[in-house]
Amino acid sequence: MLEKILLLFCLSSALAENLCRPDASNGYKVRLSIKRALGDEAYVWNQDEMFLFRATLAFAMRNHLSGQDFQVSNILVCDETPRVSFWFIVTSPLDATRPVGKEDVEEAIRKSRSRINSAFLLTDQTLEFIGIIPTLAAPVSPDTPPWLIVFGVVMGSVGAGIIVLLVYPVVHKRLKKDEEEEELEEEEGEEETRRVKTMENGAAGDGAHNLSFTDDERFTQM
Known part of the structure; x- marks a missing residue:
């Protein structure tokens, strides 16, 4: 046995x-x-x-x-x-x-x-x-769902675009106004410069004397 x-x-x-x-x-x-x-x-x-x-x-x-x-x-x-x-x-x-x-x-x-x-x-x-594939670690699940992250990015981009569309005309108008004011100031400055030159030229003309009408004998004696 x-x-x-x-x-x-x-x-x-x-x-x-x-x-x-x-x-x-x-x-x-x-x-x-x-x-x-x-x-x-x-x-x-x-x-x-x-x-x-x-x-x-x-x-x-x-x-x-x-x-x-x-x-x-x-x-x-x-x-x-x-x-x-x-x-x-x-x-x-x-x-x-x-x-x-x-x-x-x-x-x-x-x-x-x-x-x-x-x-x-x-x-x-x-x-x-x-022939035996090791088990991979489970992927980390974010607290916020991916679709919500994408939705937030899209909505943020849309919101930023709306803000740009609203702000741009105001900024553009302000810049244009500033340019017009600068041009006006330049024109006023040039006008003031011309006025000053004109006044100086007029003052110089008023100060000139005609010697033929002077009482000085040196000029009246023949």
């Missing part, structure tokens, strides 16, 4: 291992760029780091599918390369030969993406789950 149990266990393990292969229907490729992300502080990827990856993924599956006891053994890894890339597949805690659906795996990774990234000091760009 014990031999049958061990045989079934070995067969189950072998079947589970065969599930993980490149381009598997329920598999995913992971690519890490540790050197690019951390530079001189980059750590060496080894089996301890791989164990941490499988553990964080098991945590993500537990967090998403509550009540299901995912273990590290449910995260199968294969086709690992020195440049740190590999494939993984998630199996069911109830049946090691049955892969978990892609929808659940993808949703679990999206929900725990920040926890997975922080475990390896990486980002969405340096810890890539090929």
